[in-house]
Amino acid sequence: MGNTTSIAAGRDCLLSAVGGHAAHVAFQDHLLYQATAVETYNLNIPVTPAAITYPQSADEIAAVVKCASDYDYKVQARSGGHSFGNYGMALIKVVDEPAGIQMTDSDLVLGLGGENGAIVVDMKHFSQFSMDESTFIATIGPGTTLGNLDLKLYNAGNRAMSHGICPTIRTGGHLTMGGLGPTARQWGLALDHVEEVEVVLANSSIVRASDTQNQDVFFAIKGAAASFGIVTEFKVRTEEAPGLAVQYSFQFNLGTPAEKAKLVKDWQAFIAQENLTWKFYSNLVIFDGQIILEGIFFGSKKEYDALDLEKKFPASEPGTVLVLTDWLGMIGHGLEDTILKLVGDSPTWFYAKSLGFTPRTLIPDIAIDDFFDYxxxxxxxxxxWFVTLSLEGGAINAVPADATAYGHRDVLFWFQVFVANPLGPISQATYNFTNGLYDVLAQAVPESAEHAYLGCPDPKMPGAQHAYWRNNLPRLEELKADLDPKDVFHNPQGVQVAS
Incomplete structure (x- = not known):
C-alpha cells in the first residue's frame, strides 16, 4: 500500500470489518494513539502499529484478517499486552548484532509492511466463560484474565487449572505459548489443559482444532499460535482445586560469593532428585545481596515437614511457612511477588533472557562459583535486576516432545534474568551485565542455550526460533508454508515459511 487511495481503502475495510463502529478501531492519526490504544508494555522497544482493532466476534476477526491480507498488512493478536518484546504489536524486527558492533535501541526498530505498520487485534471483548458440569470442560475466551479465570473456575464447581502467577495476564497468549506456574508439575502446562480451540486462520477461515480435527493446526496453536492464527475460544480440561497446601519463603542474607554459590548448589541437588514429589514447587530468586527461596507444597504440613527444607537450607532469619486451606488463597498469596513488582502491569524499560537446564545438563559447581564471582x-x-531459578519437570515432562509445538519437555528448571530501569532505556552497561550473566552459564553448559522460553523472549537473540521450538521447528515451518504462506501472522521471532 503506497498511495493515498489504497490507504483510505484499507482504513475503510477495517472499519467495515468491525461493523462500522468507529470506537472499535484506532488509527495512527487518532488523538493520544500511543497512550490510549497502543499501550506499549516494554518501553525499551517502541512500536507504532498501523491500527488497533477491537472486534467483538470471530466473524469480525476473520474480516480484519482478510483486510490485512488484501492490503498487505501483518497481523498479531493482543490478549493482555504483556509481551516482553511487544510482539502483540508485531512491528519490530530485531537484527543480528554484527561482531564488534554495539547495537543501540534505535537499531532495534524496523517497520514492517512498508510504512503501514501492522494490524493489532485486541481480544479484550472475548471474555466468555461456561462450564460443562458433566465433563468439567470449561469454555473460556482469550480476553479472560488469569485472576478472573481462577474465580470463574472455582465458582463453577471448585475447579482449577495450571497457569502462571500474574493475575492480570490474559489467557490468549498464555495458553498458547506455555503457561508455567506452581501447579504445572502436577497438572502440566497451561497449554496442556487445552482440549479444543476455535481459531481464525490466515485465509480468514474459522475452524475448530483438537486431537480429532485439524490436528496440525492444534499442534501449532499449542506453543506457536502467534505465527498461525488467532484463537477466539478455548475448551480446557480442569482439575479439582486442592484444599490443602503449605507455602514457604526463606530469605538468605549471605555475604560472600562462595556462600551464595553453596546455596544454589544445594538447591540444584535437591530439586534434581529423581523421586522428588510432583506436589513440590520451588523458586529461587537471586538479587545482588539477597537470595529468596520460596514455593508451595500441595499437601499436608506433615508431608511438607518430611522434606526437611529448613534444615537443608538454614536461613539467616526465620522464614514464613503458611498452611493454606483455600485454593484462591493459595494462588493469590504473594508467591513470586518480587517478579510481579518488576515486570507486572506497569510499562517500563526492561530486558530478559532465559536458559533451560535438564537432569542431564545441570550447572557444574565451578560455573555456579563463576556466576557469583561475576x-x-x-x-x-x-x-x-534479579535472577530466578524455577523448578519445572513433573507432569510437563510426561508429555511427548512432539505432541505440541512447545519444545522443552526435558527441562527441569528455567534460569531467567530480568533487568529493568524505571527511569529510562536500558543502558549498554546493563545489557553487557545481563549478557555476561547469561554467558557464564551458557558457555559452561552449551545445551542450556538451546532452550529459551517463549514467554520470556530475548528480542536480540539470533536464531531464536531454534531455541524457542527446538526439534519441532522444521514441522512448524512446513505448516507455516501450508497455513500462512504470505506470513500474514508475522512475529519478529516467529515461525518462518519453510524455504
Missing amino acids: IHKTNADTLA
Missing part, C-alpha cells in the same frame, strides 16, 4: 565484580548499572 555478579560480585561487575557493575549492573541498575538496581532493578
